[in-house]
Amino acid sequence: MNRKRFLDLLKVVVSLVLILVILxxxxxxxxxxxxxxxxxxYLLLALLALLLGVLVRAYxxxxxxxDQGVEMSLRELAALYFxxxxxxxxxxxxxxxxxxxxxxxxxxxKRGADAVSSVxxxxxxxxxxxxxxGLIALGFAWQLVPAEIVILTVAVFxxxxxxxxxxxxxxxxxxxxxxxxxFDRLLSIKAVDSLVxxxxxxxxxxxxxxxxxxxxxxxxxxxxxxxxxxxxxxxLPLPYYMIFVPLTSLVLILPISFAGLGVREGTYVFLxxxxxxxxxxxxxxxxxxxxxxxxxxxxxxxxxxxxxxxRSYGEAKQGL
Numbered sequence: 001m002n003r004k005r006f007l008d009l010l011k012v013v014v015s016l017v018l019i020l021v022i023l024x025x026x027x028x029x030x031x032x033x034x035x036x037x038x039x040x041x042y043l044l045l046a047l048l049a050l051l052l053g054v055l056v057r058a059y060x061x062x063x064x065x066x067d068q069g070v071e072m073s074l075r076e077l078a079a080l081y082f083x084x085x086x087x088x089x090x091x092x093x094x095x096x097x098x099x100x101x102x103x104x105x106x107x108x109x110k111r112g113a114d115a116v117s118s119v120x121x122x123x124x125x126x127x128x129x130x131x132x133x134g135l136i137a138l139g140f141a142w143q144l145v146p147a148e149i150v151i152l153t154v155a156v157f158x159x160x161x162x163x164x165x166x167x168x169x170x171x172x173x174x175x176x177x178x179x180x181x182x183f184d185r186l187l188s189i190k191a192v193d194s195l196v197x198x199x200x201x202x203x204x205x206x207x208x209x210x211x212x213x214x215x216x217x218x219x220x221x222x223x224x225x226x227x228x229x230x231x232x233x234x235x236l237p238l239p240y241y242m243i244f245v246p247l248t249s250l251v252l253i254l255p256i257s258f259a260g261l262g263v264r265e266g267t268y269v270f271l272x273x274x275x276x277x278x279x280x281x282x283x284x285x286x287x288x289x290x291x292x293x294x295x296x297x298x299x300x301x302x303x304x305x306x307x308x309x310x311r312s313y314g315e316a317k318q319g320l
Contacts, residue, residue, distance in 0.1 A: 011255070011256065011257050011258040012258045014256055014257045014258075014262060015257040015258045015259070015261035015262040015263075016262070017262070018257065018261070018262025018263065018265070018266055019261060019262050019265065021266075022262070022265050022266055022269060022283060025269075025279065026269075026279045026280050026283055027280055030278075030280045031280040031283060031284060034232055034233070034278075034280050034281055034284045035232075035284050035287075035288070037233070038228075038231045038232050038233075038284070038288070039230070039231040040231075041231075042227045042228070042230050042231035043227070043228065043231045043288065043292065045227050046224040046225075046227035046228045046231070046288075046292055047224075047292045047296060049220045049223055049224040049227065050220070050221070050224045050292050050293040050296065050297070051296065051297065051300070052220060053217050053220040053221055053224070053293075054078065054081050054082060054085070054297050055074075055078055056213060056216055056217040056220065057081060057122070057126065057217050058074055058077040058078035058080075058081045059074055059077075059213055060122055060125065060126065060210045060213040060214055060217065061077050061081070061118060061119070061122045062074050062077050063206055063209050063210045063213065064118045064121050064122055064125075064202065064206060064210055065077070065105070065109075065114075065118045066206075067202055067203055067206035068111065068114040068117070068118060068198065068201070068202075069111075069114075070105070070109045070111055070114055070115075070118075072105065072108070072109065076108075079304050079308075080100070080101050080104050080105065081101070081297075081301075082297055082298075082300045082301035082304050083100060083101075083104075083301040083304055083305050084098065084100050084101045084301065085294065085297040085298040085300075085301045086298045086299075086301030086302050086305055087100045087301075088100075088259065088298075089259040089260075089294045089295070089298050098119050098120075098123065101115075101119050102115050102116045102119050103115075105118065105119070112191075112194075113191070113194035113195045113197070113198040114198050116195055116198070117195055117198035117199045117202075120199065121199065121202060121207075121210070122210070124160075124164070125207065125210045125211050125214045126214045126217060126218070127160065127249065127250070127253075128157075128160055128161075128164070128211065128214065129211055129214030129215045129217070129218050130214070130218040130221070130245070130246040130249055131153070131156060131157045131160060131246050131250070132157070132215065133215065133218050133219070133222065133242055133246060134153050134157075134242060134243050134245075134246035134247065135153060135154065135157050136242070137238075137239045137242030137243045138150055138153055138154070138243060140239060141237070141239035141240075141243070144237070144239055144240065144243075144275070145240075145243055145274070145275075146274070149243065149247065149271075152247070153243065153246070153247065156250060167196075167199055167200070168199070168200050170200050173187065173196065218245075218246075221245060221249075221293075222241050222242055222245050224289070224292070224293065225241050225245050225285070225289060226238070226241050228285055228288045228289060228292070229241070229281075229285055231288075232281050232284050232285060232288075233281070234277055234281050234285070236272070236275055236276070236277055240272070240275045244268075244271040244272060244275075247267070247271060248264060248267045248268060248271065251263060251264075251267045252264060252267075259290075259294060260290075260294075261290065264286050264289070264290060265283055265286040265287065267286075268282050268283065268285055268286035268289075269282045269283050269286070272285065
């Protein structure tokens with residue numbers, strides 16, 4: 001077993017262990033009753049909001065791709081986004097969704113560095129928009145959450161802005177290359193230098209537009225969480241969702257579990273229970289967010305992948 005497969009297997013094990021630990025801390029019978037009595041209409045609205053969110057994210061990606069001079073239709077980018085969900089969250093294949101999107105866009109555009117940078121910037125702008133929503137909520141309701149959460153939210157947002165400035169400031173890279181041998185060796189690699197140059201070449205207007213679209217997506221994400229919460233009978237003020245959903249998304253960046261399973265559930269239970277939500281409801285909320293926001297787009301991606309695979313096979317057969 002190679003190192004990559006071992007790490008993938010380890011993530012699955014971590015997810016299973018975390019899920020089992022969380023289930024032991026809640027009343028499983030009460031958990032089932034909460035899910036069983038959930039309003040299907042609110043769940044349907046949440047599903048539609050989450051699927052629409054994938055299309056909005058594809059449009060955000062298109063803004064960045066076009067800014068690099070790469071022409072790709074929204075339909076193609078949306079299809080790649082759905083297929084990315086399939087590989088990132090449903091298949092323990094060792095290939096993540098982002099690498100799949102990078103590879104497919106690079107293959108079709110013949111612009112490897114721009115394909116990679118567009119996916120990275122797309123991901124970053126989405127997280128920055130989500131953090132901004134959490135920060136705005138804190139401005140109006142900071143007294144609702146512990147001081148540690150306030151400090152963490154502000155610190156992460158500040159660190160994100162600092163990271164964006166460091167990556168985009170070419171003069172700083174040139175100075176570091178002169179004084180730090182490691183940076184000089186990195187920039188001497190053509191692929192690395194091309195990627196850095198691509199990351200630094202986005203126009204301000206494209207970044208602002210993608211940030212604005214990112215806000216729209218994250219409003220849909222928060223709204224879908226609220227709809228699921230209402231479906232479960234939770235009565236929680238809006239600011240809690242606006243603060244907790246961004247924090248959960250940041251925690252999910254840590255690559256320690258399969259598709260965030262276990263980590264997501266633990267974070268939801270920890271955060272929302274502090275706001276007075278029953279642990280069974282918080283766990284149900286996280287599981288339904290995963291089912292509707294991750295599994296459902298992944299299944300759509302699976303259908304797209306199968307249809308395109310069958311079509312490619314048919315075209316190849318006709319060419320023989």
